[in-house]
Amino acid sequence: MNFNDTATNPTGAAPVAVSPEDVQATFCATLVDEWVRAGVVHFVVSPGSRSTPLALAIAADQRAQLRVVLDERSAAFVAIGIARATSRCAVLLCTSGTAAVEFHAAVVEADLDHVPLIVCTADRPPELHGIGAAQTVVQQGLYGGSTRWACDPGVPSAATMSTWRSISSRCVLAAETSVRGPGPVHLNLAFREPLVGVVAALPASRPEGRGWHVGRGRKTHLSAVEIEAMATYLSGRRGVLVVGALGGDPDAVHSLAWRLGWPVLADMRSGSRIESQHTIAFADLILRDVDVARQLRPDVVLRLGAPWASKVVGQWLADVADDVLVDPFDSWLDPNRACAVHITTDPSSLCHRLSECDTLQPAPEGWLATWRGLDDLAGPAVTQTLDTNANGPLLEPVVARTLYSTLAPDAHLVVSSSMPVRDLEWFGELRTGVTVHANRGANGIDGVVSTVLGVAIGAANSPVVGLLGDLAFLHDASGLVTASSLGIGVTFVVVDNGGGGIFEFLPQAQRLDRGAFELLFGTGQNVDIVALSQALGFDAIEVSGREELAAALRVVPVGPRVIVIRTDRVANVGVHNEIYAAVSRAMATRGAAENA
Numbered sequence: 001m002n003f004n005d006t007a008t009n010p011t012g013a014a015p016v017a018v019s020p021e022d023v024q025a026t027f028c029a030t031l032v033d034e035w036v037r038a039g040v041v042h043f044v045v046s047p048g049s050r051s052t053p054l055a056l057a058i059a060a061d062q063r064a065q066l067r068v069v070l071d072e073r074s075a076a077f078v079a080i081g082i083a084r085a086t087s088r089c090a091v092l093l094c095t096s097g098t099a100a101v102e103f104h105a106a107v108v109e110a111d112l113d114h115v116p117l118i119v120c121t122a123d124r125p126p127e128l129h130g131i132g133a134a135q136t137v138v139q140q141g142l143y144g145g146s147t148r149w150a151c152d153p154g155v156p157s158a159a160t161m162s163t164w165r166s167i168s169s170r171c172v173l174a175a176e177t178s179v180r181g182p183g184p185v186h187l188n189l190a191f192r193e194p195l196v197g198v199v200a201a202l203p204a205s206r207p208e209g210r211g212w213h214v215g216r217g218r219k220t221h222l223s224a225v226e227i228e229a230m231a232t233y234l235s236g237r238r239g240v241l242v243v244g245a246l247g248g249d250p251d252a253v254h255s256l257a258w259r260l261g262w263p264v265l266a267d268m269r270s271g272s273r274i275e276s277q278h279t280i281a282f283a284d285l286i287l288r289d290v291d292v293a294r295q296l297r298p299d300v301v302l303r304l305g306a307p308w309a310s311k312v313v314g315q316w317l318a319d320v321a322d323d324v325l326v327d328p329f330d331s332w333l334d335p336n337r338a339c340a341v342h343i344t345t346d347p348s349s350l351c352h353r354l355s356e357c358d359t360l361q362p363a364p365e366g367w368l369a370t371w372r373g374l375d376d377l378a379g380p381a382v383t384q385t386l387d388t389n390a391n392g393p394l395l396e397p398v399v400a401r402t403l404y405s406t407l408a409p410d411a412h413l414v415v416s417s418s419m420p421v422r423d424l425e426w427f428g429e430l431r432t433g434v435t436v437h438a439n440r441g442a443n444g445i446d447g448v449v450s451t452v453l454g455v456a457i458g459a460a461n462s463p464v465v466g467l468l469g470d471l472a473f474l475h476d477a478s479g480l481v482t483a484s485s486l487g488i489g490v491t492f493v494v495v496d497n498g499g500g501g502i503f504e505f506l507p508q509a510q511r512l513d514r515g516a517f518e519l520l521f522g523t524g525q526n527v528d529i530v531a532l533s534q535a536l537g538f539d540a541i542e543v544s545g546r547e548e549l550a551a552a553l554r555v556v557p558v559g560p561r562v563i564v565i566r567t568d569r570v571a572n573v574g575v576h577n578e579i580y581a582a583v584s585r586a587m588a589t590r591g592a593a594e595n596a
Contacts, residue, residue, distance in 0.1 A: 020155075021053075021197030027156035027164055028057035029199045034168035035118070036063045038211040040089055042458065044079045046072045048095020050135065051122035052195035055093060060199070067457065067486065069450075071478035072099045076106030077439075077447025078482065080115055081454020084437045085412060089116035089175040089182075090454075096123045097135030100142055105446045107184045111146035113306075113441025114246065114329060116175040116182040119143070123190045125155050139188050149174035150186040161203050169212035177215040181246075181329030220345045227353050233324075233341075234260060234354070235361035237299040241278075242317065245269040245440065246328055247305030248347030254278060256351040261362035263371040267308045268415070268424050268436040275430045280371055282378035284310040284426045285583045292374065292587055300324065304347040306333050306440065309421050326350055374587055381586040382427060385579050394544060394565050395575050396495055397427040402546055403467055403493055406553045409433030411463040414452045416472040417443050418502040419572075420495065424467070427579075435459075445472035449479030449492065456490040463491075465553070470496040474527060483560040484536045491557050493549075497567045499524040504569045505576070522569070533562040542566065 031054065032043075043058045043066050045051070058064050069075035072094045079090040094100055100121035110117045124136045140152050153160065153167055167187070174185045206212055222230070241257050243266040250272040257264045257278040265283045266272035273279060280286070287293045293316050300322040307314060317323065318336040325339035326347045334342075343350070354360060386398050400423035407413060415421045415438045424436070437455055439448065452466035473480075473494045483490070503509060503521040518524055533540035540562040543549045552563045 019197060020157075020192060021194045022200055023158055023197070024053045024156045024191055024195070025057065025197035025199045026202060027161075028054040029060070030164040030202045031168040032057045032061045032064060033202055033205070034165045034212055035091060035172060036061060037205070037209055038169060038172040040091060040118070040172060041065050042079075042082045042086070042088075042090040043067070044069055044075050044082070044090060044092050044454075046070065046075045046094045046099060048099055048122065049195065050124065050191055051093050051095045051120075051189075053191050053197065054120060054122065054189060056196065057199070058091075058093070065457075069482050070485070071482065072102035073105065073447060074450040074476065074478040074482045076103045076119075077109075077450035077476070077479065078454040078457070079117055080106050080110060080439070080447065081414070081437070081451040081456070082458040083110070083115045083117055083454075084451070085435075085455040085458025087116075089118050089172060090458075091118045091120060093120045094122065095135065096121065096139065097137050099135075100139050101137070104143060105442075105444070107143045107146050107186075109439050109441045109444070109446070110184040111441065113439065114181040114183055114331075115441070117184040118171045118175055118187065119147075119184050120187045120189060123152075123188050125190045125192045142188075143184065143186050146184060147186045148178040148180055148183045150188070152188040152190070155190045155192055164203055165205060165212040172211070173213055173215035179329075181331065222343070222345055222350065222353070227350075227357060228359060230324075230350075231354055231357040231360045233322075234300060234302065235359065236363065237322075238363050238367045239300040239302060240265060240298045242301055242303045242308070242313070243267065243270040243272045244304065244306035244308060244333075246347070247272060248326075248328075248351055250274055252348045252351035252355070253304065255355040259355045259360050259362065261368050262302075263368055265308075265313065267310075268421070268428060269438055269440065270305065271435070273428075273430060274432045277372060278368065279430055280375045281428070281430050282375055282382065282426070282583065284308075284312050285378050285382065285580060286374050286587070287312050287316045288580050289584045289587055292584075296371070296374075302326065303339070304351075307335060309417075309425050309440065309443075373590065377586040377590055378583045379429070381582040382579055385575070385582045389575060390546065393567065393571075394546065394549065396497070396567050396572050397423050397575065397579065398546060399493065399495055399549065399565055399567075400424045400467065401427050401429065402549050403465065403553060404428045404434065405431065406550045407434050407465060408463050411435070411465060412437060412455050412459045414438065414448065414455050414464070414466040416448045416466070416468040417445050418469055418472065418500070420467045420469060420472075422502075445469075445475050447476050447479060448472045449476035450482055452490055452492065453479065453483055453486060453488055456488045457486075463556070465491045465493060467493050468495070469500075470494055470498065470525065470527075470529060471500055471523060473529065474525065480533070480536055480538075480560075484538070487559050489557040489559060489561075491553065491561045491563065493553070493563045493565070494529055495567055496529055496564050497569045497572060498526070499569060504573045509573075529562065529564050533560075533564075536560075538562050540564065
């Protein structure tokens, strides 16, 4: 759509904007032009009056891919999803007042999980602050320390025209290449009425379509001496590579694992959880056995990127004295305060350089084989336990396994926090091709439906599936409205256990009166999710069997599609415990045979 053909005026001509509204329009067109020059193409806008100048500029630029989302909270998580799928920043725009506040949860998530966003909040001009003007709140510094950069350039004026391209370009650099890693920037834009103007000639730009600023980011490069020292530190020891999100290129990780003879414990978001003799699929289940965990305690651990969701793995790592944390953005991703050596560098580069060290020596013979043997026992134990229950209702671990194994090789899977991300981490089998996303920065269930939609926008023609619990699905009810309006082909798999299933695993479930537990933690709900989805125009079905689920997942959706599986929270705890016991028995049988 092109609302203003004057936005295509060639840059570099003498400015001709005279009226304040024309200056505002030209300022906004310059911001958009510079963002597009930097490779930013996705714009998510929530409707409002005060944001009119920038909204019109976005809509007028044929290069911009514009999505309009009514609810600001949903819009912000749509932008999160786009940025996750593309690894490039998306621009987010809202009007002034509480609209800007609704962005806050997504800004926090973007900060903690290194998602690049340019968050634009329209604002009233200074003369309307402090006098009770409508939709006027203090927006400067609204997002606190969560932003990589915050700028309030004031009401646009011709006198500041020379700064416009720099401001726009710096937004992209701060969002994508900050020394703190990718994250959100906040551009608070004060506009005066009238809000509709004519775009004049834009200020001069760099030649050949280049951006105003070019940044290289922060690359902390270890010296050759430091690499040799690290190789000596790791050589010949029983070690483990633990890989999370931001953990580096999988080829580099597995190349180093091959040189060291170490197992790789990789979570779903890392990309390193691939089929390999080094990859341990069932680390959480293996380490739940106290005796086995003690026997497998390594001499050294090399942790790459963000922590796992698994508390079991985290607690096991806390007892390792020589814990090396490779933290690419100096975020201090060490919740157990366990690291003995903290390195701020690119994990891929470190793994490549270490694997090329001639002095690097492998672990003692049998170390990897021990892990491999236990993992080979755990897998069949999990499968047999789940097959034993195959004739009953679908179990939540089965849902995660079936979904993950059925997805197309180029699919994107968005997993909600609470149990879905854990079931996938604990029970998902090894495979390649699927890209897994999850909002694990703040670990909340905020905006999961909207995040799935954003990933679908950013992933273009790739299949996109979201795995959510019922509460996460309903929590983002405005995202359902967004899904209806955008009409994107995407599948939501909803595990409906009538409340907060993860709380059944906590001590509160055993120690509290059942009524009090249900009131405060079970958060029971009786919404018919199929009926709700159909009322919104979605294709929605309920499935109850493994093959039925797999068949439903193979259907290519033309719009939003919802697959609901009803489960029982108490029974879910029971099957988890059955799996833990089965894996422990399988490992004990092997130990007895070896000692016979």
